[in-house]
Amino acid sequence: RELNLLTAGEAKARNLGVNVARVRSMLLRGSSLLVAGTVAFCGVIGFVGLIIPHAFRSLVGPEHKRLAPICILGGAIFLMVIDTFARSAMPPYELPVGTVTAIIGAPFFLWILRSRKNMLWRT
Numbered sequence: 001r002e003l004n005l006l007t008a009g010e011a012k013a014r015n016l017g018v019n020v021a022r023v024r025s026m027l028l029r030g031s032s033l034l035v036a037g038t039v040a041f042c043g044v045i046g047f048v049g050l051i052i053p054h055a056f057r058s059l060v061g062p063e064h065k066r067l068a069p070i071c072i073l074g075g076a077i078f079l080m081v082i083d084t085f086a087r088s089a090m091p092p093y094e095l096p097v098g099t100v101t102a103i104i105g106a107p108f109f110l111w112i113l114r115s116r117k118n119m120l121w122r123t
Contacts, residue, residue: 003064044098047105
């Protein structure tokens with residue numbers, strides 16, 4: 001609930017009773033721990049956190065209660081597919097998974113930036 005209110009802006013969330021500083025601190029600490037654990041266990045898998053949430057947000061909407069579990073599952077499936085591709089693309093060699101995600105993620109990131117820029121100019 002508080003995360004959904006924060007997406008409306010700090011001022012609106014604060015007016016609706018959200019302790020913005022506390023929520024922001026909890027989010028920063030929690031996400032830092034999750035990212036550190038993931039990178040320590042899996043290595044650098046850039047762009048997955050950018051591609052998956054944006055792709056699924058358009059499908060399931062902005063409600064974080066539904067979006068977060070779907071993004072977790074979708075990110076895992078996405079990485080399994082990318083890893084399978086990276087292992088089988090050039091046998092007997094393996095492509096680094098981070099490189100493959102960057103090849104997919106960089107154009108996606110540029111597309112997001114371009115679409116956001118167009119949205120800003122229209123308003």
